[in-house]
Amino acid sequence: MASRINTKHEAWAKVIKAMAHPSRLFIIEELHKGERCVGDLTEMIGADASTVSKHLSVLKNAGLVSDEKRANSIYYTLRCPCVMDFIGCVEDVLSANAKEHAHILKCCKK
């Protein structure tokens, strides 16, 4: 049978892949609070400015953020704040994992 993976799944993956990095999730979380410029984010993340810039360009290419130049800085904005809603679900997954782990420990102790 022909593969049922199609462009739709690839498009989804592109966006989700752009989110799949600790620094980029930090950026998303931070931008959810409000726009930030590259320098601020760089200082908060504590990595090389070029590294942060590249993370921002990954997010921008995926359409997750947009940028605007003002004064002598570039300000980034989260385009679809709904992406942060997803984190709640991710936390559900993590707490389910933690619960299961605790359960396994409990069983083994007996």
Next chain:
Amino acid sequence: MASRINTKHEAWAKVIKAMAHPSRLFIIEELHKGERCVGDLTEMIGADASTVSKHLSVLKNAGLVSDEKRANSIYYTLRCPCVMDFIGCVEDVLSANAKEHAHILKCCKK
């Protein structure tokens, strides 16, 4: 300043990274409809069984799916169906991208 990236962001990234692949998103979508065994998914995806098995183990390690052996097959289940809700938001991002792209084309034509 010390980095503000912490374990939280790494844990989030782990889960999201596990989702960030077309085949794995297909699997998630399919499991959202109901449990499926490896053979069924393999046929639908049209890749090597070992490849699909590895995708499933990525999802399982992230805690996104669980498996249960029954008869002579292993059935996989989506543990937190909420992950599919997120796709709606991803679609929002994609349609915002499409809209912007159309807008740019329109501007250039003039």
Next chain:
DNA sequence: AACCTATTTGGCTAAATAGCCAAATAGCCA
């Protein structure tokens, strides 16, 4: 026990990604 069927693991290669440094660029200000 020997045999199936279903699934996983190991080994390999090709491709993608993250991060740093150094250099280029862009716009502001003297």
Next chain:
DNA sequence: TGGCTATTTGGCTATTTAGCCAAATAGGTT
């Protein structure tokens, strides 16, 4: 213009990932 600040790009290396094949494993069945 020349210098300053902020940001991006290029180049490199180390690491991770995807996918295939072949081999191993796990249970059920005869």
